[in-house]
Amino acid sequence: EFDVSVAVAGQVGTATFAAWAISVVSVGPLSDSLGRRPVALAGLSLLAVGVLASAFAPNLETLMVTRVVTGLGGGMIPPNGMAAVVDVVPPARLARAIGTLISFTTLSAVIGVPAVALMADLGSWRLPFLVIGSLLTACIVLNWFWFPKNEAAKSRTFAFFSRYRDLLALPVLRSILAANLAQRIAYMAIFSYLATYLIDDYGVSVGAVALPLALVGIGGVIGSYIGGMVATHPDRMSLIAASAIGGGVAAAALFSVDLPVWAVVAISTVSIALLSLPWTVMIAVCTEISGNSRATGVGLVGVSNQTGAVGGAALGGLLLAVSGFPGIGYLCLGAVVFSAVVIVVFMRSAGAGATLLPYDSARSSAQTDPE
Numbered sequence: 001e002f003d004v005s006v007a008v009a010g011q012v013g014t015a016t017f018a019a020w021a022i023s024v025v026s027v028g029p030l031s032d033s034l035g036r037r038p039v040a041l042a043g044l045s046l047l048a049v050g051v052l053a054s055a056f057a058p059n060l061e062t063l064m065v066t067r068v069v070t071g072l073g074g075g076m077i078p079p080n081g082m083a084a085v086v087d088v089v090p091p092a093r094l095a096r097a098i099g100t101l102i103s104f105t106t107l108s109a110v111i112g113v114p115a116v117a118l119m120a121d122l123g124s125w126r127l128p129f130l131v132i133g134s135l136l137t138a139c140i141v142l143n144w145f146w147f148p149k150n151e152a153a154k155s156r157t158f159a160f161f162s163r164y165r166d167l168l169a170l171p172v173l174r175s176i177l178a179a180n181l182a183q184r185i186a187y188m189a190i191f192s193y194l195a196t197y198l199i200d201d202y203g204v205s206v207g208a209v210a211l212p213l214a215l216v217g218i219g220g221v222i223g224s225y226i227g228g229m230v231a232t233h234p235d236r237m238s239l240i241a242a243s244a245i246g247g248g249v250a251a252a253a254l255f256s257v258d259l260p261v262w263a264v265v266a267i268s269t270v271s272i273a274l275l276s277l278p279w280t281v282m283i284a285v286c287t288e289i290s291g292n293s294r295a296t297g298v299g300l301v302g303v304s305n306q307t308g309a310v311g312g313a314a315l316g317g318l319l320l321a322v323s324g325f326p327g328i329g330y331l332c333l334g335a336v337v338f339s340a341v342v343i344v345v346f347m348r349s350a351g352a353g354a355t356l357l358p359y360d361s362a363r364s365s366a367q368t369d370p371e
Contacts, residue, residue: 002060015064016071017306023075025303028083028296033158036084036295037147039076044140046073052133055126078105078302083295086287088148098287099228099280103221106276110217114210163293164300172289173297175346176282177304182339183244184308186332187275189316190251191216193328194268201325202261212265216272223273227280237347240278241340247274248336255329275336278343279305285347 031039050070057063082101089097116128167173195213198204204212230239250271254264283301290297312331319327 002063012060012064012067016067016074019068019071020075021071021303021306023072024079024299024306025075026299027076028079028293028299029160029163031080031083031295032163032293033160036080036087037149039080039295040084040143040147041140043073043076043080044136044143046070047077048133048136048140049073051129051136055129055133075302079295079299082283082287082298084148086294094287095231095281095284096228098284099225099231102227102280102283103225106217106220106224110214110221114214117210163296167290167293167297167300170289172347172349173286173300175342176286177300179244179339179342179347180279180282180301181304181308181311182335182342183247183275183278184305185312185315186244186248186251186335187272188309188312189328189332189335190254190268190271190275192313193255193316193320193325196320197255197325198261198264202264204261212268215265216268219269219271219273220276223276224280226273227277228284230277231281231284236281237343240281241343243274243277244336244343245340247271248333250274251332252326252329255332256326271332278339 027039027043046069050066050068050073053066054063054070057066082098085097085101086094116132119128119131191213194216195209198209198212199206227240230236230243233239247270250267253259254267254271259267283298286297286301287294312335315331316328319331
């Protein structure tokens with residue numbers, strides 16, 4: 001409609017994700033200092049305005065601006081929302097609540113992508129923005145009445161950089177970020193190139209590849225949910241290390257061994273499920289060690305997610321050009337082996353119920369509001 005090339009139009013997505021990355025890493029201290037409710041309402045409002053305005057953008061430049069607004073609003077929601085759940089859910093049920101929340105988030109992507117494609121096909125590219133923007137507006141109204149009012153936030157001292165400093169001083173958190181980064185590289189390498197693999201090596205049509213990708217996405221939903229149960233296990237670190245290794249081995253076999261197409265889809269689903277399980281556990285551990293800087297901690301994990309996703313897509317493309325699809329499998333295997341080493345060597349003390357996690361007096365001042 002705007003008479004631009006696909007490459008130029010792709011910069012719209014780049015603008016959205018760049019704004020999202022800035023927002024997700026900076027909103028945590030605001031949420032931890034000012035409270036969850038105002039940040040939630042502000043993020044939803046920006047997101048709704050950005051999406052609705054995108055539907056009426058008269059040119060590419062305006063669309064770029066509205067997508068930046070969308071990214072800024074969207075990046076505010078995950079860290080703040082996860083921290084709000086941690087604030088109100090009893091500790092005994094917290095890990096399962098986190099697993100359920102992450103699995104529903106993953107499911108929304110599985111359902112949302114084909115739904116958006118269908119709406120765009122039935123109407124135009126503007127229709128999904130109108131529908132989603134309207135739903136977001138309804139969410140703002142519901143959150144105004146339903147979002148918990150946490151009055152304790154009013155007594156907190158505003159702090160920004162000190163929250164990052166205190167959290168990054170925790171060896172367990174640094175290990176979480178490194179292990180999660182490596183696992184996200186493997187996760188995104190599979191998702192980024194599975195469709196290409198099915199099309200190039202198995203002759204699956206572009207339209208037909210949507211169903212296998214949806215099935216693989218369901219694997220992510222299942223893995224995230226099971227992760228909520230694993231997060232309460234005393235030996236959870238060994239379990240997530242084994243899960244990651246299993247996912248990497250499955251990925252290596254997937255891209256290296258000549259298999260029937262149904263087996264490729266099945267193994268991909270298992271691999272994604274095994275790689276999704278540790279993600280939930282590491283977020284649960286992050287909320288345990290972050291004290292009153294929970295949103296900041298979750299935001300840091302979000303940054304490692306995004307960095308790993310970019311790295312997985314980029315490194316996968318490089319290895320595909322150099323060594324073909326088997327190179328992507330070996331990338332996944334190498335990444336998860338690295339993550340497993342980090343988990344086993346540096347995170348064994350972070351088992352469920354470990355004394356250093358919720359209330360260790362030797363922990364950093366990240367547990368209390370920094371002055």
